[in-house]
Amino acid sequence: MAPLEHYIILSCILFGLGIIGFLTRRNALILFISIELMLNAVNLMLVAFSTFKANINGQVMVLFIFAVAAAEVAVGLAILICLFRQIKTVDICRINLLKG
Amino acid sequence: MEKYIFLIPLFPLIGFIINGLFGRWLGKGVVSFLGCMTIGFSFIVSFFTWIELKSLPVENRVLEQVLWNWLTVGDLKMQLALMIDPLSMLMILVVTGVGFLIHIYSTGYMAHDESYWRYFSYLNMFVFFMSMLVLGANYMVMFVGWEGVGLASYLLIGFWYKGNENADAGKKAFIVNRIGDFGFVLGLFLIYITFGSLSYMDVFPKALEMFHGGELAFNSGVLVAICLLLFVGATGKSAQIPLYTWLPDAMAGPTPVSALIHAATMVTAGVYMVARSNILYSLAPDALLVVGIIAALTAFFAATMGVLQYDIKKILAYSTVSQLGYMFIGVGVTAYWSGIFHLMTHAFFKACLFLCAGSVIHAMSDEQDIRKMGGLAGKMPITYLTMLIATIAIAGIPPFAGFFSKDEILWRAFTFPYYPVIGKIIWVTGTIGAGITAFYMFRLIFLTFHGEFRGTEEQKKHLHESPFSMTLPLMILALLSFAGGWLGVPHVIGERLGHFPNILEQWLHPVFAASEEIVEKMAVVPNYPVAVEWGLMAFSVAVATAGICIAWYIYMRRGADLPQQLAQEYAPLYQLIHNKYYLDEVYDYMVVKPVYYLSIVLWKVVDAFMIDGIGVNGPGWLVKRFSAGVSLLHNGYLQTGGAFVVLGLVAITCFFIYW
Numbered sequence: 001m002a003p004l005e006h007y008i009i010l011s012c013i014l015f016g017l018g019i020i021g022f023l024t025r026r027n028a029l030i031l032f033i034s035i036e037l038m039l040n041a042v043n044l045m046l047v048a049f050s051t052f053k054a055n056i057n058g059q060v061m062v063l064f065i066f067a068v069a070a071a072e073v074a075v076g077l078a079i080l081i082c083l084f085r086q087i088k089t090v091d092i093c094r095i096n097l098l099k100g
Numbered sequence: 101m102e103k104y105i106f107l108i109p110l111f112p113l114i115g116f117i118i119n120g121l122f123g124r125w126l127g128k129g130v131v132s133f134l135g136c137m138t139i140g141f142s143f144i145v146s147f148f149t150w151i152e153l154k155s156l157p158v159e160n161r162v163l164e165q166v167l168w169n170w171l172t173v174g175d176l177k178m179q180l181a182l183m184i185d186p187l188s189m190l191m192i193l194v195v196t197g198v199g200f201l202i203h204i205y206s207t208g209y210m211a212h213d214e215s216y217w218r219y220f221s222y223l224n225m226f227v228f229f230m231s232m233l234v235l236g237a238n239y240m241v242m243f244v245g246w247e248g249v250g251l252a253s254y255l256l257i258g259f260w261y262k263g264n265e266n267a268d269a270g271k272k273a274f275i276v277n278r279i280g281d282f283g284f285v286l287g288l289f290l291i292y293i294t295f296g297s298l299s300y301m302d303v304f305p306k307a308l309e310m311f312h313g314g315e316l317a318f319n320s321g322v323l324v325a326i327c328l329l330l331f332v333g334a335t336g337k338s339a340q341i342p343l344y345t346w347l348p349d350a351m352a353g354p355t356p357v358s359a360l361i362h363a364a365t366m367v368t369a370g371v372y373m374v375a376r377s378n379i380l381y382s383l384a385p386d387a388l389l390v391v392g393i394i395a396a397l398t399a400f401f402a403a404t405m406g407v408l409q410y411d412i413k414k415i416l417a418y419s420t421v422s423q424l425g426y427m428f429i430g431v432g433v434t435a436y437w438s439g440i441f442h443l444m445t446h447a448f449f450k451a452c453l454f455l456c457a458g459s460v461i462h463a464m465s466d467e468q469d470i471r472k473m474g475g476l477a478g479k480m481p482i483t484y485l486t487m488l489i490a491t492i493a494i495a496g497i498p499p500f501a502g503f504f505s506k507d508e509i510l511w512r513a514f515t516f517p518y519y520p521v522i523g524k525i526i527w528v529t530g531t532i533g534a535g536i537t538a539f540y541m542f543r544l545i546f547l548t549f550h551g552e553f554r555g556t557e558e559q560k561k562h563l564h565e566s567p568f569s570m571t572l573p574l575m576i577l578a579l580l581s582f583a584g585g586w587l588g589v590p591h592v593i594g595e596r597l598g599h600f601p602n603i604l605e606q607w608l609h610p611v612f613a614a615s616e617e618i619v620e621k622m623a624v625v626p627n628y629p630v631a632v633e634w635g636l637m638a639f640s641v642a643v644a645t646a647g648i649c650i651a652w653y654i655y656m657r658r659g660a661d662l663p664q665q666l667a668q669e670y671a672p673l674y675q676l677i678h679n680k681y682y683l684d685e686v687y688d689y690m691v692v693k694p695v696y697y698l699s700i701v702l703w704k705v706v707d708a709f710m711i712d713g714i715g716v717n718g719p720g721w722l723v724k725r726f727s728a729g730v731s732l733l734h735n736g737y738l739q740t741g742g743a744f745v746v747l748g749l750v751a752i753t754c755f756f757i758y759w
Binding site: 023031 | 734735736737738739742743746
């Protein structure tokens, strides 16, 4: 079995990709995918630690995160569809009403 | 019977609520029935209470009813309590009795008014508050009534609120009264601090106890202050110098209102209050001195102002101010019962005079200028006769009512025990004032009812005697103006008539007994021979007769040219008196204008600039300025926000790793 460091490095790479995607892309759907990527990077980390430390808590946590993520995606996509119906775009550079 | 005292104010309250809320839809018949009958029921209850009170032994003649605890704050306990003793009994009989007659009169006088129901609900409200004022068992309940009648007065003066000057007159009355009420409230505070209570049952015995125990010196500063502050309230409510100016303007209201509120009942509240506080006043002769002097000045100057007025109601208004001055002379020279006696007779004859004036105005199609009247005697005989009786009564001709009460007051002023010399001066002023009163009242009669008719043809065609609902109260009041004085026949006359008792003095004696003891203890009551009293009586009758004769000579014998001739000959004096000594103008410059300009300064500088500009808009402006730079970061882009989250994450991570 590969050592723990490999899992950590992979998880960090995934998380970094997620952040970069989130900060640079303009399509709201891509942003969603990036957020999922970050969540799953964390999941991977939790599962890895759980296995190497022989502690089941990490895996329980991961199940919860799956559930929350599913709910979040459902709500988020619903909002996105509403938004699209209103302004006919999912380009977040056009959606900047909340400015001070 | 003391269980039923609360019914006396309750009936008018019910009338007020029903007429006020539903009167609009009830129709005139129901409204006037409710308005009159509630007062009638109050009068009946008062009457039976009187029978009950009369059957009690003299020293126990006090009925008290505690309705509920009004408020309890620390040591301060206030009860809503009603009390009937001989003094408030007399007052409530006058208030409900005369009030009932004037309500009946109003059904005729106001018959064509569009806000008939509003009028009756206000009038019932007035009677409710007036009975609270009179029946209250402590100064707080009195104060509630005191303010309430002021409100009713304001509403009724401005009853025809579409005329601007009517509304202004209402405001003037309310604001001038506010000045007086300020003094009154301060007086109440001082009473509470000094005696620890506001209930009559506690304050007066406590005052006597402290006086006899030596804790409270005779004529001490605190007593004089209490009495003077209360008297400030009385000058406002009872239209004495310097706060009398509202009363002549108050004639803007309907005439029955002038009769009920501004002649018979409300304006006498100050006299009642001083008589109620007689023990405090008797212990503070310096305050009595002020009361006496101000009252004498008011009686005299108001009488002179009445001489040159042409508005029938204004003449009666100045006459009321002057007569109120006589009442205050009475209470100011420790002759409390005679002040109350004059209050009662004045209620009869002045209500009668005002109602007659209303009848005349009604017949003359709302004309109030006596120069345009004349010769009405033949057209309206009942009004003429009743008004003549009331005028003779106010002029002080025996055996009419005004003679007995006014003469008793003047005699007691002559024998003022505390300040004999000042008493004589008050007597002189009062006697001259009585002569002037006789003059201007008969001037009114002669100009209105005698001579040629001076109005338009249109008015002449409409001349008519008033309906029965208006003449009936006139006749009853005229009867009372004739005979009301026999309740207080002075002892010298009473003895000649075969021990005819002074009923009213005996009736009121329990209330004023303690005061009389104080006066006898602290001063020498002068003992003049009977001949002096007879002489003074004859003298004042002679002065009154002289006044009548002069009026007859100027306005009847010589015709219209003499008054104008006199006016030209003494032009400065004529102008001075005709313009009421320019007091309204003086007040305008000294009080109204400064307050007005001060308000403009307060509005523009304090309110608009300081509070609105600096206080309210200032912080908003500051926040906006300070946040102008930072708010650029908040540009609404999702990813800017996201970048900050990531930066924050990095910062926190660095913090945990490298710290």
